[in-house]
Amino acid sequence: MSDIKKLGQSWIFNWFFGFSQIPTDEDCCIYMKSVLCCAKGDGVLSQQxxxxxxxxxxSWGVADWVIEELKAYDADEDIKDVIARSPQVSIAQRDLLLTAIRASAADGEIHEQEKKKILQMASIIGVKEEIVEQLEQLHQEELALRQKRVKLLYPEKSPY
Structure with a gap:
């Protein structure tokens, strides 16, 4: 891996998660598979x-094989089995749940069954329901802040 790619990975993992080390590609793959299982909690993994x-x-700079594996992934596995494959993923707890909320909302709403799957994952990794509610609120606040930022930066239209 090039020094430039490592620099990018270090920055993104520190910025988003506060990590001082780069997770393995295997852990990243398992992490995102568990997220996809939550997003498919309603029985449909939308393209969005x-x-x-x-x-x-x-954006994390993972190996190509991770992306290819995720593209082919049906997200039909038991969430408990997926999480069990990596002790590091279950330690990630709250950021894992926030990422699952973000992915589940990418099609415009978090369906009730997706919420149940996220709560199931929270139970498996030892996070209380009130924390999940706080993470859902944080997600809403982030969306509003993003919208405010984009509008402030580009009040007329984006240059791209």
Whole structure:
């Protein structure tokens, strides 16, 4: 891996998660598979949900095989089995849940069954329901702040 790619990975993992080390590609793949399982909690993994999750994961600078595996992933596995494959993923807890909320909302709403799947994952990794509610609120606040930022930066239209 090039020094430039490592620099990018270090920055993105520190900025989004506060990590001082880069997770393995294997852990990133398992993490995002568990997110996709939540997004498919309503029985449908929409293209917007899958695209959001894969795009976010790609921004981490993971190996090509991770992205290819996620593209082919049906997200039909038991969430407990997926999480069990990596002790690091279950330690990620709250950021894992926030990412699952973000991915599940990528198609415009978080369906009730997706919420149930996210709560199931929270139970598996030892996070209380009130924390999940706080993470859902944080997600809404982030969306509003993003919209405010874009409008302030580009009041007329984006240059691209």
């Amino acid at each position: 949900e899958k695209d959001w999750a894969i795009g976010f994961c790609a």
